[in-house]
Amino acid sequence: MRLAERADDWHAACAADAALAALGCPGEVGFGIRAGEEVVTFAFHDGRPVGAARRTDFEVVAEPEAWREFFSAEPRPPHHHLFGMLMRVPGTAVTGDEVCFAQHAHLVRRVLEIGRAVIAGPPLAARETGGAALPGPAPSASRETARPDHIEGRYLRAEVGREPVRLFYEHAGTGRDVLFLHTAGADSRQFHHLMNDPGLADRYHLVAFDLPWHGRSTGPPGEPPGAYALDTDRYVATIMAVIEGLDLDAPIVVGCSMGGEICLELALRHPDRLGGVVACEAADHVPGRQVRWARDPRVNQTLFVPEWVEGLMAPQSPPEHRREVWWGYSQGGFGTFAGDILFYSGDWDARDRVGRIDTARCPVVMLTGEYDYSCTPEMSRATAGRIPGALYRTMPRLGHFPMAENPEEFAGHLLWALDEIDGKARGTAG
Template sequence: MSKKTNITGRYVFIEVEGIEYRVYFEESGEGIPILCQHTAGSDGRQYRHILDDPDVTKNFRVIAYDLPYHGKSLPPEGVEWWKEEYKLTESFFREFVINLSHELGLDEPVFMGCSMGGHLAADLALNHPDEFRACIALEGAMESHDIQDIMPWWHHPRLSNDSKPSLMYTMMAPQSPDANKNETIWMYSQGAPPVFYGDLNYYGIDYDTTETARNIDTNKVALHILSGEYDWSATPEKCKLLHEQVPGSTYTQMDEVGHFPMSENPAKFKTYLLPVLDKLLNES
């Protein structure tokens, strides 16, 4: 008998800023929908363990997508995208997620993102509180402007595409299983060279809630912030600062994980995620 998962994959067409994108997503489970945003330069495969976990999918419809230019979501047809620098902006990122949610017909979904997706969780809670019942920020900080100092490294002809995965390895916890850590950086090695650098435009430049985080209304949309102990980019200190500025938000430090909790150590991550999901179930 063949061995199969319950994960299904499809494409959907999304228009953002006047351009149509063919977007790949995978889903599994039933119940409250959760839109899952991957980290900069990677793709939705980072959530494959969550998609395959019956403790999650018995009550939640988990949807992990590839942002345009990532994974199986190819650059758009009909435009000469290769003549322009790829650069992820705040306006595009927010509009994409909102339009994807609408196109899929989701009713008050949960948004969960990591790294640049963790930043976006706070961004969406601030600017689109009526679209989501909750936002879960994994490695979401108030700002990450210090990344600008090393941004020029990530699309340079003298650096190979191995440099990016090697740096990502240093952001993971020593306790995380070697197999999972190497799978995480394997996904990074497959990204198009300009994409990681372009994603960092949002992560390190456009995004900044230093002056606005206090305006997030958790009576409209819950905000749950989880940060990995070994993350040296969106550090626990930075993530906790975001929590301290948002009345009613929750904060959890995830011990023994780093910047990629859902892929580097899914078993450990699950122990932190399930209490948040239980809280959402009880509040629904």
């Protein structure tokens, strides 16, 4: 892998890139991208790229073969993103000042994206949608005229664990109740595109809500900001309070990531209250996702958290949707994402009980995106295999946030899952 041969072009593309300039912050930093003995360095002054670095605060190191795959036109997961490589590819590491890396992970990510465009050509999403090559963000693949959508929102006053909370929820469509559960540190906006999809809204009453401390929901009055820590019992109690408070009739619960995990717990604890569950990007145990930088005072949470999750999306997902996911994660409250991850990659461990789920009473369908390196397709498939009667499907060209990163692509998979559950319900009734 001869990165140095393209260093001049790489530096020039960085200097001309509008997205990289927008991510810049005051101060100076230098870092290197190392492949074996070869290293290309980058320096930033007051947030602007200024060429090669005279000194580096940290280096991102990987084997030449790993970088060769990363810089290919269509890298295989988990080589499509640095954080995927750090988690799943042996030999990938950050050396030097790790705090400095966490503070500037957004710059590293964009520099690597630019490097891929220089070495392999325009990014996948830009090529496939007719968008612009780097530098500069790709334009939206479609333009919509101004019009109101079909989503209505209001508040539900509920009690969770004997504490009153005001939960914001939204709904759209008519038909059988479907309840959406958002991912860690996010909110119900992740489902807006699906809730405006006529193929879903014409058949289902679609409901989504923000967990306490998320989005537009309040936290319990007795819990100070920053103290939030999600666990299995609290999560189940909150969801059941929403189902009861909104008088949902045997809803099909569709959750993603931590929302997918809790779907499995709901199927075990409350099979007769639900019409079925669709557990997306979920497994019975997901280790390795707690990250100390998510609430470290030296690291800007509104920059680091979206970077930590950005790589979980598939490179083929439309840029405008990827940016929506990134921006949504940048808006999370202090400690909210970290508090959710305490459940997602800590408290949640159902390896000893998923086999007891009765899919005759509560059908289970599991869906996982090909590019998810947090909860991989192999992990989800193995979990589904331990649940008698559960169905599983890997979703090509999708990542960890399918409903938000590429809702058009995901809608077909979701309709398949809902049809499977509806079919089982009709079979039982017959």
